[in-house]
Amino acid sequence: xxxxxxxxxxxxxxxxxxxxxxxxxxxxxxxxxxxxxxxxxxxxxxxxxxxxxxxxxxxxxxxxxxxxxxxxxxxxxxxxxxxxxxxxxxxxxxxxxxxxxxxxxxxxxxxxxxxxxxxxxxxxxxxxxxxxxxxxxxxxxxxxxxxxxxxxxxxxxxxxxxxxxxxxxxxxxxxxxxxxxxxxxxxxxxxxxxxxxxxxxxxxxxxxxxxx
Amino acid sequence: xxxxxxxxxxxxxxxxxxxxxxxxxxxxxxxxxxxxxxxxxxxxxxxxxxxxxxxxxxxxxxxxxxxxxxxxxxxxxxxxxxxxxxxxxxxxxxxxxxxxxxxxxxxxxxxxxxxxxxxxxxxxxxxxxxxxxxxxxxxxxxxxxxxxxxxxxxxxxxxxxxxxxxxxxxxxxxxxxxxxxxxxxxxxxxxxxxxxxxxxxxxxxxxxxxxxxxxxxxxxxxxxxxxxxxxxxxxxxxxxxxxxxxxxxxxxxxxxxxxxxxxxxxxxxxxxxxxxxxxxxxxxxxxxxx
Amino acid sequence: xxxxxxxxxxxxxxxxxxxxxxxxxxxxxxxxxxxxxxxxxxxxxxxxxxxxxxxxxxxxxxxxxxxxxxxxxxxxxxxxxxxxxxxxxxxxxxxxxxxxxxxxxxxxxxxxxxxxxxxxxxxxxxxxxxxxxxxxxxxxxxxxxxxxxxxxxxxxxxxxxxxxxxxxxxxxxxxxxxxxxxxxxxxxxxxxxxxxxxxxxxxxxxxxxxxxxxxxxxxxxxxxxxxxxxxxxx
Numbered sequence: 001x002x003x004x005x006x007x008x009x010x011x012x013x014x015x016x017x018x019x020x021x022x023x024x025x026x027x028x029x030x031x032x033x034x035x036x037x038x039x040x041x042x043x044x045x046x047x048x049x050x051x052x053x054x055x056x057x058x059x060x061x062x063x064x065x066x067x068x069x070x071x072x073x074x075x076x077x078x079x080x081x082x083x084x085x086x087x088x089x090x091x092x093x094x095x096x097x098x099x100x101x102x103x104x105x106x107x108x109x110x111x112x113x114x115x116x117x118x119x120x121x122x123x124x125x126x127x128x129x130x131x132x133x134x135x136x137x138x139x140x141x142x143x144x145x146x147x148x149x150x151x152x153x154x155x156x157x158x159x160x161x162x163x164x165x166x167x168x169x170x171x172x173x174x175x176x177x178x179x180x181x182x183x184x185x186x187x188x189x190x191x192x193x194x195x196x197x198x199x200x201x202x203x204x205x206x207x208x209x210x211x212x
Numbered sequence: 213x214x215x216x217x218x219x220x221x222x223x224x225x226x227x228x229x230x231x232x233x234x235x236x237x238x239x240x241x242x243x244x245x246x247x248x249x250x251x252x253x254x255x256x257x258x259x260x261x262x263x264x265x266x267x268x269x270x271x272x273x274x275x276x277x278x279x280x281x282x283x284x285x286x287x288x289x290x291x292x293x294x295x296x297x298x299x300x301x302x303x304x305x306x307x308x309x310x311x312x313x314x315x316x317x318x319x320x321x322x323x324x325x326x327x328x329x330x331x332x333x334x335x336x337x338x339x340x341x342x343x344x345x346x347x348x349x350x351x352x353x354x355x356x357x358x359x360x361x362x363x364x365x366x367x368x369x370x371x372x373x374x375x376x377x378x379x380x381x382x383x384x385x386x387x388x389x390x391x392x393x394x395x396x397x398x399x400x401x402x403x404x405x406x407x408x409x410x411x412x413x414x415x416x417x418x419x420x421x422x423x424x425x426x427x428x429x430x431x432x433x434x435x436x437x438x439x440x441x442x443x444x445x446x447x448x449x450x451x452x453x454x455x456x457x458x459x460x461x462x463x464x465x466x467x468x469x470x471x472x473x474x475x476x477x478x479x480x481x482x483x484x485x486x487x488x489x490x491x492x493x494x495x496x497x498x499x500x501x502x
Numbered sequence: 503x504x505x506x507x508x509x510x511x512x513x514x515x516x517x518x519x520x521x522x523x524x525x526x527x528x529x530x531x532x533x534x535x536x537x538x539x540x541x542x543x544x545x546x547x548x549x550x551x552x553x554x555x556x557x558x559x560x561x562x563x564x565x566x567x568x569x570x571x572x573x574x575x576x577x578x579x580x581x582x583x584x585x586x587x588x589x590x591x592x593x594x595x596x597x598x599x600x601x602x603x604x605x606x607x608x609x610x611x612x613x614x615x616x617x618x619x620x621x622x623x624x625x626x627x628x629x630x631x632x633x634x635x636x637x638x639x640x641x642x643x644x645x646x647x648x649x650x651x652x653x654x655x656x657x658x659x660x661x662x663x664x665x666x667x668x669x670x671x672x673x674x675x676x677x678x679x680x681x682x683x684x685x686x687x688x689x690x691x692x693x694x695x696x697x698x699x700x701x702x703x704x705x706x707x708x709x710x711x712x713x714x715x716x717x718x719x720x721x722x723x724x725x726x727x728x729x730x731x732x733x734x735x736x
Contacts, residue, residue: 017590021597028601032609036371043568046368046376048598049361050551051572055595056360057544058576060537067534080526084534091538100546101382109539110332111507114293114325116532118690119514121294125687126518128680129479130227133486137494145670146677147491151484153681157431157454158480159473162248169248176678177252178636179643181438183675185614186647186668188439192607193652199604228518232713235692268613297693298686324543325536360547364602379550415609431686435679442640443617453689468696475692476685 018202025199064088087112149175234478247473252441253458256426256448259404260309264447266422273422275403280314283395285402289322289362290409293329295430300333301456301469302428303408307338309463311352316391318402320356326408327358327381344382350389357381363412370399370416399423409433414445428455508705511694512712519716548573618644647671 028045031037070081094105138144155161156172201207258264263277278284292299310317321327335355339346343355359365359377368376373396374386386392395401399421407413409429417423424447427437431452440446450459454476456469513528552573556566575591578584622641625634650668653661698706718724 017593021593024594024597025601025604028598029604031367031602032605042368043565045364045598045602046565047568047572048595049364049368049376050548050566050569051576052360052364052595053544053548053551054573054576055592057541057548058579060541060544062579063533063537064541080530083527083530084537087531087534088538088541091535092541095538095542095545100542105539105542106328106331107503108535109324110328111503112510112531113536113539114296114329114332115507115694116510116514116528117325117536118294118297119511119694122297122687122690122694123515123518125684125691126228126231128684128687129231129483132483132684133227133490136487136490138491139494142673144491145673147487149674149677150681151487153678154480154484154685157452157682157685158476159247160477160480160484166248169250173250174632174636175674176434176682177438177442178640179671180435180675180678181442182618182640182643183647183671184435185439185443185618186644186651187672187675188436189607189611189614190648190651192610195600195603196607199600225519231688232691232695235688235695295686295690297690300693324540327543328539357550358543358547359551360544363606364599367602377551378555383550383554412606414613415606419609419613431689432679432683433686434682435675439614442637443614443621445613445617452686471696472689472692475688479688480685 018207022199022202060088230482231479234482235475237478247454247457247461247470249458249461252438252449252451253455254448254462255441256450256455257459257462259424259426259447260306260313264424266418266424266447268419268445269422273424275424278310278313278315278404282313282315283401283403284310284315284317285395285398285405286317286319287322287366287405287407287410287413288319288326288330289407290326290411290429290433292321292408293323293325295409295433296329296333298430298452299408299428299456301453301467301472302450302459303334303456304337305456305459305463305465305467305469306406306428306450307334308465309459311338311348312465314352316351316395317353318356318391318395319354321358322362324358344380344384350384351391354386354389354391354395355381363416366398366412366416370421371397373398411436414440414443418445504701504703504705505708508694508698508708512709516712516716519719524712615644643671647675 024044027038027041031041031045036042064085067081067084070077071085075081091105091108094102094108098105132150136143136147136150138147152161152168152172152175155164156169156176161168161172198207259275260278263275266273266275292303307317319330321330335343339348339353343349343353346353356377357380361368365376374392378386380386380389399417402417402423405413405417405423405425407425407427410427413423413425418425425445427433427440427446427449429437429449429451431454434449434451437446437449437451441449450456453469453472456467457473459465460467460469510528510531513524514532516522517525552566552569555563556570557563572591572594575587578587578591618637618641621637624637625631628634646664646668648668649661649664650672653665658665695706698704698709715724
């Protein structure tokens with residue numbers, strides 16, 4: 001933020017990255033309404049997209065580097081750091097020597113990373129069912145409402161409801177489509193409105209564009 | 213006796229064991245259960261089978277259903293790798309149906325894990341271990357593989373795909389593939405888009421170019437995707453293994469999705485019973501205390 | 503590989519019993535293999551997108567120059583003196599990303615709001631039905647839920663009633679989402695269990711063995727074995 005009494009020029013100079021960023025942002029945004037769009041903006045957008053593998057790849061390098069440092073400091077997690085760095089090195093060597101289409105590379109990734117991530121994600125189910133069994137009690141009206149809706153959802157998304165009466169899944173679907181759907185829309189649109197509010201604050205130079 | 217005393221029946225690990233027990237028993241002896249077919253799944257099938265009209269802009273676009281040569285762009289751009297166990301049967305059955313109808317399928321994956329998931333679980337099933345060597349490759353199916361860029365990329369591909377992505381997943385030139393000769397300017401040359409949990413297609417394609425879009429997601433994608441389904445941007449959607457079972461019934465293509473329903477049924481029944489009994493007990497106890 | 507696949511899946515699950523070496527090993531492998539593959543996949547993506555197009559028929563393709571410059575500038579993150587170059591290119595990438603997404607906000611807000619508003623009045627032309635009533639309800643719920651997020655500070659008090667109803671709408675969403683999430687994620691477990699039973703080779707014995715080990719550990723902690731062993735050796 002500029003000091004009180006600073007001229008607009010001073011403020012702009014002090015926030016140059018933000019100002020340049022905002023101008024660039026609106027130039028790129030203009031492509032949404034123009035067809036085929038301004039050549040300079042199209043080139044810039046395409047070039048940034050083509051360069052995206054770099055920042056994503058660098059994230060991996062930074063992660064591996066952290067564990068290499070742990071090994072060098074002989075942290076208490078040494079055996080696991082060795083496994084992380086060793087397995088990453090095997091993958092990189094395989095990829096560079098045999099190419100990205102190498103069968104072993106693909107098989108290792110699918111049989112370790114993908115299945116491991118899926119396992120962690122699936123554990124969310126247990127983390128939900130467990131409190132449902134232990135602490136879902138109608139202590140308040142809100143809680144009673146939550147339990148009622150959960151029961152409705154269980155009956156709707158399994159054959160149970162249909163087996164009791166077809167009206168149950170119909171009711172559940174009605175709630176899901178017309179109420180949950182509307183609520184979800186409101187949630188996402190509020191997020192977008194929040195982003196626009198943030199950009200508005202940037203235009204007013206109350207927020208800065210500054211990566212760490 | 214002392215050892216038995218160590219068992220704490222409030223131990224959450226017993227819940228885990230119960231859940232695993234149910235899953236194993238359901239998997240060992242699956243039985244067929246009635247499946248209610250929801251409207252969004254019916255709409256999904258109707259769009260593929262009969263077509264749909266999209267009229268957000270003038271002139272409206274008439275899509276006549278998937279037939280020989282229909283250009284279908286499949287966007288593997290959501291959480292496919294994390295949800296595959298919940299989406300597997302639906303994606304497999306729909307893909308089989310698209311192939312049976314003679315569609316030209318272009319596949320894009322937004323992340324390496326999404327690409328690897330389909331490479332392991334779907335493509336070998338459809339085209340063998342080396343899809344690029346299958347006779348259909350380049351003629352009826354092209355795999356772009358992982359291409360970075362997300363929605364930025366979709367913005368660019370709407371005008372010219374090959375200009376920004378000249379090579380497929382296996383390093384072959386797209387310009388040399390017969391299927392890609394009329395599958396480049398996606399805003400007009402993609403007859404149908406099927407998103408695997410894909411987000412953002414409404415604003416990029418549907419409202420601007422009347423592109424028919426269908427969605428496939430996990431069981432828990434319904435709320436999010438309902439936003440665009442109820443507003444008419446998605447012309448149908450199928451969710452999770454239940455969606456797979458619904459599509460199997462609608463299309464008549466045999467699959468495994470219905471066996472998942474017994475597990476869901478057993479878990480749901482037990483959860484409903486537990487929640488009802490525990491709350492009745494709680495209310496009675498509270499009354500006694502008062 | 504099927505054995506590795508099953509081991510990783512259920513070893514990751516074993517953390518539900520307690521933090522243990524099997525889980526830590528699986529976790530480390532997942533992180534290491536993932537990081538290595540991500541690096542290789544992105545090198546390949548840059549190769550297919552840029553490197554293979556830098557020289558076309560022996561001529562340099564100038565359109566590829568900027569992606570090269572941007573990519574190399576990212577490497578300045580590893581050179582403390584040139585960290586500002588990295589910052590500049592990060593800002594550019596952020597700017598372009600936000601510029602692409604920026605129009606979606608107003609576009610989505612407009613299209614969804616107009617769509618809901620138009621559909622809300624369908625009951626006038628089409629008569630009362632489950633569908634038309636639902637569309638009316640959607641529009642009302644949408645407005646209520648938006649009011650919960652939208653009206654804050656000085657606008658909060660006059661809109662209390664709307665925001666309270668908005669909370670109810672969001673509660674419905676939460677309840678339905680929690681349950682569908684549980685059911686969806688349970689399908690992932692069953693998918694893997696079916697794989698252990700029906701896959702070739704069958705690998706169901708791996709989780710069974712892990713379960714037995716955990717059961718034994720519950721009554722007779724296996725750590726004792728290591729402890730006693732070290733006592734003997736010392």
